[in-house]
Amino acid sequence: MQLQLTAEDECFRDEVRAFLKANLPADVIRRTRTGMHPPNEDDRRWWNRVLHDKGWAAAHWPVEYGGTGWSHLHTHIFEYESWLAGAPELRWQGLRLLGPVLYTFGSAEQKARYLPAILKGEEMWAQGFSEPGAGSDLASLKTHAVLDGDHYIINGQKLWTTEGQYCEQGFFLVRTENADRPQKGISMIIIDMRTPGVTVRQIPMINGEGSTCEVFLDNVRVPCANLLGEPGSAWSQAKFLLSNERTSSADLYKARGDLERIRIIASNEHKGGQPLLLDPTFARRFGALRLEVEALEWSVLRVMHEAPSRHPIAACASVLKVRGSSLQQKLTELMVDALGQRSLRQYRRDEAYAEPAGDPLWPAYTPGVTTDLMYLRACTIYGGAMEVQKNIIAKLAFGF
Amino acid sequence: MNFDLTDEQRLLSDSAERYVRERYSFEERRHLFKDAQGFSRHHWRAFAEMGWLALDIPEALGGLGGTGHDLVLLMEQLGAGLVAEPVVDTAVLCARLLLPWGEPALREQLLEQVIMGEVVLALAHQEQQMRHEYEFEVSTKARAVANGWTLSGVKHRIFHGAGADHWVVSAEIEGTGDFALFLVARQTAGAALEDYELIDGTRAADISFDHVLLPQSALIARGDVAQQTLETALDYAVLATSAACLGSMEQVMALTADYLKTRVQYGKPLAQFQALQHRMAEMFVETDQARSMLFSAVRAFETGDPVQRGLAVSGAKVIVARAQYFVSGQGIQLHGAIGTTDEYAVGHHYKAAVVYDKRFGDSEFHLDRANADLRLADDRRLRGALYA
Numbered sequence: 001m002q003l004q005l006t007a008e009d010e011c012f013r014d015e016v017r018a019f020l021k022a023n024l025p026a027d028v029i030r031r032t033r034t035g036m037h038p039p040n041e042d043d044r045r046w047w048n049r050v051l052h053d054k055g056w057a058a059a060h061w062p063v064e065y066g067g068t069g070w071s072h073l074h075t076h077i078f079e080y081e082s083w084l085a086g087a088p089e090l091r092w093q094g095l096r097l098l099g100p101v102l103y104t105f106g107s108a109e110q111k112a113r114y115l116p117a118i119l120k121g122e123e124m125w126a127q128g129f130s131e132p133g134a135g136s137d138l139a140s141l142k143t144h145a146v147l148d149g150d151h152y153i154i155n156g157q158k159l160w161t162t163e164g165q166y167c168e169q170g171f172f173l174v175r176t177e178n179a180d181r182p183q184k185g186i187s188m189i190i191i192d193m194r195t196p197g198v199t200v201r202q203i204p205m206i207n208g209e210g211s212t213c214e215v216f217l218d219n220v221r222v223p224c225a226n227l228l229g230e231p232g233s234a235w236s237q238a239k240f241l242l243s244n245e246r247t248s249s250a251d252l253y254k255a256r257g258d259l260e261r262i263r264i265i266a267s268n269e270h271k272g273g274q275p276l277l278l279d280p281t282f283a284r285r286f287g288a289l290r291l292e293v294e295a296l297e298w299s300v301l302r303v304m305h306e307a308p309s310r311h312p313i314a315a316c317a318s319v320l321k322v323r324g325s326s327l328q329q330k331l332t333e334l335m336v337d338a339l340g341q342r343s344l345r346q347y348r349r350d351e352a353y354a355e356p357a358g359d360p361l362w363p364a365y366t367p368g369v370t371t372d373l374m375y376l377r378a379c380t381i382y383g384g385a386m387e388v389q390k391n392i393i394a395k396l397a398f399g400f
Numbered sequence: 401m402n403f404d405l406t407d408e409q410r411l412l413s414d415s416a417e418r419y420v421r422e423r424y425s426f427e428e429r430r431h432l433f434k435d436a437q438g439f440s441r442h443h444w445r446a447f448a449e450m451g452w453l454a455l456d457i458p459e460a461l462g463g464l465g466g467t468g469h470d471l472v473l474l475m476e477q478l479g480a481g482l483v484a485e486p487v488v489d490t491a492v493l494c495a496r497l498l499l500p501w502g503e504p505a506l507r508e509q510l511l512e513q514v515i516m517g518e519v520v521l522a523l524a525h526q527e528q529q530m531r532h533e534y535e536f537e538v539s540t541k542a543r544a545v546a547n548g549w550t551l552s553g554v555k556h557r558i559f560h561g562a563g564a565d566h567w568v569v570s571a572e573i574e575g576t577g578d579f580a581l582f583l584v585a586r587q588t589a590g591a592a593l594e595d596y597e598l599i600d601g602t603r604a605a606d607i608s609f610d611h612v613l614l615p616q617s618a619l620i621a622r623g624d625v626a627q628q629t630l631e632t633a634l635d636y637a638v639l640a641t642s643a644a645c646l647g648s649m650e651q652v653m654a655l656t657a658d659y660l661k662t663r664v665q666y667g668k669p670l671a672q673f674q675a676l677q678h679r680m681a682e683m684f685v686e687t688d689q690a691r692s693m694l695f696s697a698v699r700a701f702e703t704g705d706p707v708q709r710g711l712a713v714s715g716a717k718v719i720v721a722r723a724q725y726f727v728s729g730q731g732i733q734l735h736g737a738i739g740t741t742d743e744y745a746v747g748h749h750y751k752a753a754v755v756y757d758k759r760f761g762d763s764e765f766h767l768d769r770a771n772a773d774l775r776l777a778d779d780r781r782l783r784g785a786l787y788a
Contacts, residue, residue: 001409001469003695260777277774286771286774288767290771292689293784294696302692302695316688319685393680393684397684399657400671
């Protein structure tokens, strides 16, 4: 067992830190740390290009497809440092979700056509999985694709398509046949979001913004060549896609960042004439959450390194999602508590991103906190709801 | 970074697992409490033969010089069986207290006896006003006299005190204010002992020392060395008992899962009820997070830095205590009324959770200790797995 960073790991960390320091301007850091949902689109695309030029856009892809070929630990260090430095988080859908599916199941033409634009951040990807009648029970989806020569005609409605308003391309789950098992007839297909018949509508959310969309597909003609792999094979592709996200569902970097953010707020807010952070009750609440984050971090490292365990690793991976998501909510609740009544102000995007005016009534750390609280009510729902994750753990760990 | 076990570590863990499974069943454990000492010398000698009592003693002193990780692996298995013998008190806590002893011959002789399973040692440190072992203000006094020392004071809640052959007693050296540790033999004249049972079936004692005469050589350490030695040894004891809790939690989950699969109500096994499945999943989450905290602690122990060690082990104790309360409490709940009976194991795991939380500093103490490095926002990050 070896639990310390090696000299080589530390050297790598220094290199990452130096790069981030040299390349991230203050205004990008400020907007990123504000934490609006969706994040600033221009900043995000710009940072994707900067990282691509450095060769670091796809930390977890193999080298042959333009990835870095880093170890899991180095990828972890890179993402950890990037988050804490205030670097925009690259959009997951292309780089993290579809990318590995494309280079694993895609045709040579598909790889050549789509992978470079994902790496450069030139094309953003919409994920078309959920539907009004298919949330956790994805296999009951109804959007269907009917063969018409060398095209499919697609009709249906997708829901909860994250940041669909920004996307040039989308990967969709559609029913290509009515098979005996509902999972069997589902295929994954790429749809250019600019195709006639595709309509994207932003959904107003409780955080005051629109970070997710519904997508209407009305007689959309898509070339058969856009289908990924064999027709009807999407279920295994989707499972593969989700298994690549084993450790990232912990949202560890954000949790670490939130602890720092709470520390800043509670160092500047006062209670009884002293900084809130020094109040024993608050300090203990903070301390308890900090320990939960520490435990989560070691759980991430254990899953990442496939630590020996008497339980299936997939059960431990679901733990990351269960604990990580509930911790996100607890951290933002404590952050809002630290901010106190000021947290009640609703910030619009332009206000939140504005250069801080130095107004003592509204400190620079105020905007974004409550927006995050509201947004994160979704984090125990998306990516496999909490209750579904508990079903999975009960089945994998105990054979129920 | 990697978490793989060496062949020796696998052997250690497997042999302890097998011992508990084959020779330390719940029925066997119930039986051993009939012994007046609250543990079995028979098992104790067997533990010695397995080498477990030598694990945490340095190689130079005849031990195996195991790592913190080795200790965790052993203790997890012993915890699964709720092993009542004073492995931690004797072979971790008190053995470590002997390390600075300036009497090499006596020290090696006693450690040899520990390793051979011939003696049991107990820490006699707490007093009436102390809430737990991490307090170092004692009123027991040691006075230097012509041929040694006299010791006076009342020690409280000495775990395994009556069963021990020697006590390590803390006292303040009169006239200097120095904190000091003394080795006192069980048979020493002038030590009056009152012994009682604890909730987990083990025993503890209160001991009054009334001008007890000790030889010069009884002084193990004094001043900062004595206090640091005690604090280090307590941290190792916490690491070891935390690992035992992990084994206990795994055992509760295994027992409860089996029970839910076989117990039929409303025409189907309880395991098919989602509310109960989810409870088990929550127990799994808590246990998994507790396990992670042990790695956090083991990493900190490896650095050799006492500050990191203290912060990490205290953090682990908070999370482990909460987890074990939850897991064992829900273990009872999922069993129903049978879980509350003395004849069934799961309730004994709950008692172990209570004992664990109260020994070696409670959760409130350890939360504050784990949070001791909290400071107002500055350029330095809070520590984490990748940052000391």
